[in-house]
Amino acid sequence: MTQPIDTALSDALRDRFAALVTPGQALTEPGDLAPFLRETRDLFPGRSRLVLRPGSVDEVSAILRLASETRTPVVPQGGNTGHVGGQMPRSEAEIVLSLSRLDRIREIDPAGQTITVDAGVVLQRVQEAADEAGLLFPLSLGSEGSCQIGGNLASNAGGTGVIAYGNSRELCLGIEAVLASGELFHGLRRLKKDNRGYDLRQLLIGSEGTLGVITGAVLRLFPKPRGREVAYAGLSTPEAMLQLLARAQGAAGNQLTAFEIMPRLAMEFTLKHTRGARDPLASPHAWYVLVEVSSNRSSEDAAAAMETVLAGALEAGEIEDATVARSGADAALFWRMREEMSWAQKPEGGSIKHDVSVPVALVPEFLRRADAAVRAAIPGVRVVSFGHLGDGNIHYNLSQPVGADRDAFLARWGEINALVHGIVAELGGSFAAEHGIGQLKRDELARTKPAVEMELMRGIKNLFDPFGILNPGKVV
Template identity: 70%
Template sequence: MTDFGELPLRADNRSTPCCVDTARLGQYIGSMTMPTAPLDAALIDRFTAIVGQSNALSQDEAGATYLTEPRDLFPGKSALVLRPGSVDEVSAIVRLASETRTPIVPQGGNTGLVGGQQPRSEGEVLVNLSRLDQIREIDPVGRTITVDAGCVLQRVQEAADEAGLFFPLSLGAQGSCQIGGNLSSNAGGTGVLAYGNSRDLCLGIEAVLPSGEIIHGLRRLKKDNRGYDLRNLLIGAEGTLGIITGAVLKLFPKPKGKEIAFVGLSSVENALKLLSIAEGHAGASLTAFEFLPLIGMRFTLKHTEGARDPMDAEYPWYVLVEISSQRSAEEAGATLEALLTEAFEAGLVEDAAIAQSEAQAANFWRMREEMSWAQKPEGGSIKHDVSVPVASVPEFLRRADEAVLAAIPDARIVAFGHLGDGNVHYNISQPVGADKAAFLARWHEIGAIVHGIVAEMEGSFSAEHGIGVLKAEELRRSKAGPEYEAMRAIKTSLDPFGILNPGKLIQI
């Protein structure tokens, strides 16, 4: 079965569908689509009765809002989209699905990039959780917030801020992605270095199992060693083991001071040494350490309105360093100054700019956040979301660059990401003047090269974006043997009829 790795969102700045080898992609998607018997009118009526007519949509009524995902690669098909308004309604839907062996696809904010939230047959029922959007409780003493799965991430951040606390999960899609989806995909983002992935930010889970039974696990305990941790089993399962309907999330004291620097370096090796110095000085106060290449900086400055170069000269590599202090801005500033002084004295840093205002700090972050979009006007882009051990990032870049350039000599490699946790967004822009379709037709070939190197270095081909349908076959290959069979056994034990998100993540 063909693996297309990560396929590009758009060919031109966020508007037009990208140009891929559609014939091969269609064959690939088709091979993963399991025929499902269509829903009969009587069954549709039974499902509709659970949520009410106004919250049961036909395929035409659902339209792009529910059935088109961000990359336009997995066209959604569903004769029925349900919008439950309570946990009991979710439970009733799943009970009926279990009784009638009807496949169910859970969906949150529909921002996923690997097709995990899209139904692939008119016989599958899409269950969108957007109406479950309440903040149930904030505990300022225990520093927790209990929310419905349909709460938008940004709203959780804002509620924490209003309570004088801080929720650190931060993603580009935070204005539309939902907590249930964040947990189901174990979302990462820019705060992983200091605070961990979504799994590390969750204390308790409420979920509906494939039987329709409800797990009432909204506990605020920091210690609970009573057997298997079903919470962690459901987090990252992409809706294949249960539908998350609520969560208890950790909150943190709001930093009293934050300082950000943009640093120019001659090599990734020096960036790694700078990371070690930064960790030595800042410890847990090092809340971001992002690396960017010169070519990515040029793309961002060229294609992002209002973007300004933080540096007076160009350097092969850049690092964005953020220090947060629970005491004061002065402490954060002193820590940043001390680590940069040591790095300069060691000859690791060529130049550095420290943000002197909130506007400057926002511009520093903008250079990082717009780098993905800035590649689109340059033509086709073959993308990879990989991770390797932190110490191995320079070796991975060297080996991957050599192999990719041997295959496509004039390719423009834009590798950037979260150096502190080993996550590299290894993107390859087409050669100047190349035919976009011909370039993108080599996706599988180049993906096999890059992922092969990642595998040799005991890394992962999916660091942040999940598995979904796009990477399910590669997951099966990469974990073949006892590990994959154990995952299959868990799936079949909890979901013996295979009704929850069939064909996603685990193939049974």
């Protein structure tokens, strides 16, 4: 695969690209470029002389045709909420292709329970459009007010609803994408059954813009729950959380729509740094679980299911205390406290992040082994391990010791990642659960993935992108 030359984009070529979009939508001034060149964790400073904001799929095709002709690398970017640097240009030879102006909701099909949207539509708008149609789009993330559907699909985003509805891959029926050549992949199908050969849609989902630029999607919708109950429970151990999960799945079945875990320290950070947050229970507990039960029948049905779960768990000694949200405002607060848990770590100083998954039954063992390892390596480190127990995905984040030097702590990022990821590998898990590979984990992927799988991935990349112009230096 031919690699693009790492030299600055010439003025003449920049002008040729700029002419392909509506006047004013080719950004070249440093102040205009800045928001597109900085990502959420400040780990990967971006470099580029040009951001293009096409307003149509035809403009995206024209840009990629010229990029292919001139071997110019292109970095697709959605809402710029990614955590692994996949949306950041690495040199002034690269163009940022922002999809934010592709923001039409093309069609809602209530009978087929689908919605067809442009890639730049913000996730929250999709949720709202589904709600207005009396349906539900269940993908839910802390960044849903700014992340975009194209980026969600490109990274196969997960979020809090995976336990009931699956991740982005399961929520997408059809994909439209522009390939490296500028050709359009017409895959906007609303079919739930289609066995006509290889499913190329599934290659594009999760490819992080390295195989094509997603420009549209057909998404699955679901009946909107008529009742919903949200509760916090306090527990003493991770093993007790597993017992509660089994009980909730047995009693509520597919009515269990969320099961989020967090330690006391994460709760304390949230209480300290989240406006309006309040301790959900009367006394502190070592662990907390946010449980959500939904019903398509009635609010009474949801309430009865939640009562069955919590009453049984209290009687069995699996939980120490619990409280159910008394109103919609209470439920919204309970969820906001969970969703802002990531942001609540920032005021506490440097944070070394991990987005890992292990088999659900092995989560307690992972937590026990990882806690011991990181505390031995960095005495005083504060472990903030929260996430989605129902799918084994833990955001295993480490806040610097109180009073420690932030830069010195963050300098150990690679060392600590290797320590934690080694335990994950021994347990048959993954070091990239829902945030993707990007730049952050690219080298580790190449080191740890079986050689035959890497060879196949590189072959696919070469087939889709023979000149290496699509998001170079990411994933493979």
